[in-house]
Amino acid sequence: MIVFEKVSWRNFLSTGDAPTTVLLDRSSTTLIIGENGSGKSTILDALTFALFGKPFRNINKAQLINTINEKGLLVEIDFIIGKRKYTIRRGIKPNKFEILQDGKLIDQLANNRDYQDYLEKVILKLNYKSFTQIVVLGNSSFEPFMQLKQSDRRTIVEDLLDIQIFSSMNGILKSKNSELKNDMGTLEIEKSLYKQKIEVQEDYIERLKKDSKSVISQKEKEIERFETEKETAKTSMVALQSEIGTLGEKLSDENSVKKKSADYEKVQDQIEYKLKQEETEISFYETNSTCSTCKQVIDDEFKKERVIDISKKMDEKKDGLDKIQTEIDTLEKTLKEYREIGGQVVEKNKQLVGIQSKMESLAENIDRTQREIDKLKNEKKNDNSIEKELHTLRVNLEESLQDYAKLSEQKKLHEYAHELLRDSGIKTKIIRQYVPIINKYVNKYLNELDFLINFSIDENFNETIQSQYRDEFSYASFSEGEKMRIDLALLFTWRMVAKLKNSVNTNLLILDEVFDSSLDAEGTDAFLKIINTLDANTNVFVISHKGEILFDKFISTIKFAKEKQFSKIEAT
DSSP: OEEEEEEEEESBTTBOSSOEEEESSSOSEEEEEEOTTSSTTHHHHHHHHHHHSSOSSSOOGGGSBOTTTOSOEEEEEEEEETTEEEEEEEEETTTEEEEEETTEEOOOOSSHHHHHHHIIIIIIOOOHHHHHHHTEEOSSSOOOGGGSOHHHHHHHHHHHTTOHHHHHHHHHHHHHHHHHHHHHHHHHHHHHHHHHHHHHHHHHHHHHHHHHHHHHHHHHHHHHHHHHHHHHHHHHHHHHHHHHHHHHHHGGGHHHHHHHHHHHHHHHHHHHHHHHHHHHHHHHHHHOSBOTTTOOBOOHHHHHHHHHHHHHHHHHHHHHHHHHHHHHHHHHHHHHHHHHHHHHHHHHHHHHHHHHHHHHHHHHHHHHHHHHHHHHHHHHHTHHHHHHHHHHHHHHHHHHHHHHHHHHHHHHHHHHHHHHHSIIIIIHHHHHHHHHHHHHHHHHHHHHTTOOOEEEEOTTOOEEEEOTTOOEEOGGGSOHHHHHHHHHHHHHHHHHHHHHHTSSOBSEEEEESTTTTTOOHHHHHHHHHHHHTSOTTOEEEEEOSOHHHHGGGSSEEEEEEEETTEEEEEOO
16 A cells, blocks of 8 residues: 655745645545635645656646746655655756655666656556546546546556556566567577588588599699699790890890990080080171270281181081980990890790799699698598588487477467467456446445446446436536546545555545536535545545635645745645
8 A cells, every 4th residue: 555645845836945745644634725826736736746757737847847936846755655665856957856765765777767667667556547547536637537548448447456467477478479489580590500501411421422532533633734734834934034034134234335325415415515605706706806805906817817726626526526426326226225125024024923923823723622632532531520420410400409399389388378468368357357346336436426327337448327217328428517426436446446456555535626616515415425434544635616615524624825926835
């Protein structure tokens, strides 16, 4: 049983920094009153926010923080389960989500979602939808059982009957089935591989017995052919090396010829330069009568003699140039021959590299083929070891077949268990047993609420509603007051079922404005009689505008009021 002790909140909705605290186990019946907007229903939002991280009413999470202070939202709730005391703290600005057990913080899990799952599945064993069906009957955001989808109805009833474990088991079973399929798939591959290896090995042994001798003979012939090709290549290589050597000798004077040619070209340049100077000097004497340096008149006879002398020297130089040019031409012809020889050397070196590469390849082929021959000879000698390998493969295959057979049996058991654990299996059988009890209590509470109809649900949570005269009605066809009676009857029924199963039994029951619009005077009296018959461990809170009418019908009263824009509890 979950015994809720206390809830407190600050900077939550209209509540300011001064915390508001409500003791949840103090009185068996408590009336919560106040003007519209005073903060009466805040207790519902605080409870569901603390436990499930979301408000009861349709309010955006960002709107929960007080708009004046804009920070420091904190909600705390204390409750006891068995001998363990728990405190939940949840806040915004700063964000906070803590679970304390006996005063010690439970280490946060990977993320808030996992932490919330731990709270709901391990500690509370209660989710939001179930909470709203057995703890709260609201007016605004509450979604009655009768308006839920069939799947949601099933979830709530499964929680109440504590049979969600079968869904968890089914989930685990699905995971195991997935692992089983993977293991069987692996074994299928393993079997296939063993079969392939056995076939290859058997074929290999057979081939080895039949063809080993002829294969060895064939490969020995290949070696002979490779050796012949290698000898031919070697002969060609020696011939090429000789030719390259001869050509190299011819090129031995190439550098000296190049130097000699360069020297002649240098002398040629010097003579040509000197001729240009002498031509310039002759041109000067032919065109000028005055010295450019001293400005004196040059004697004509001197000029004539000077021109003749220079011309003789120029003729000698030109003769020399002709001889030099002849030598240069001869040397250039020789260098051309050397270049041709050099090209031949390059080409023959390429041929030599090709032959060397071929010889290396032939040598590798000879080594590889020889290794193959050696391997064949060894394999022929080691028939026993090959047979042993084949035997091992056959043993492994047999073991794989046995393992696969075992997994197949497990798979059959899992499939049978899955049939039991699915919704139509054992859960439906349990639900079927409780359907008469549920219907009995619903109709009991309907009678106590003075609503004389026959209400029943089946194992698929489809309802049938009949009048005293067996006329059938739908939930939607009733007035709001009649719907409220049905909702109340179901609420008390779910609490009774939870108590019988001790699954999600709790002391807390909160009713929000059920008297204010939907219930008439007779319905109100009937309802009050019911809550007064509840056991002493139940703490009922009723939120209402009708304080003046209901005030004397409750043991304690809490009044909410607004003071300086903030909600607070007034002394009552």
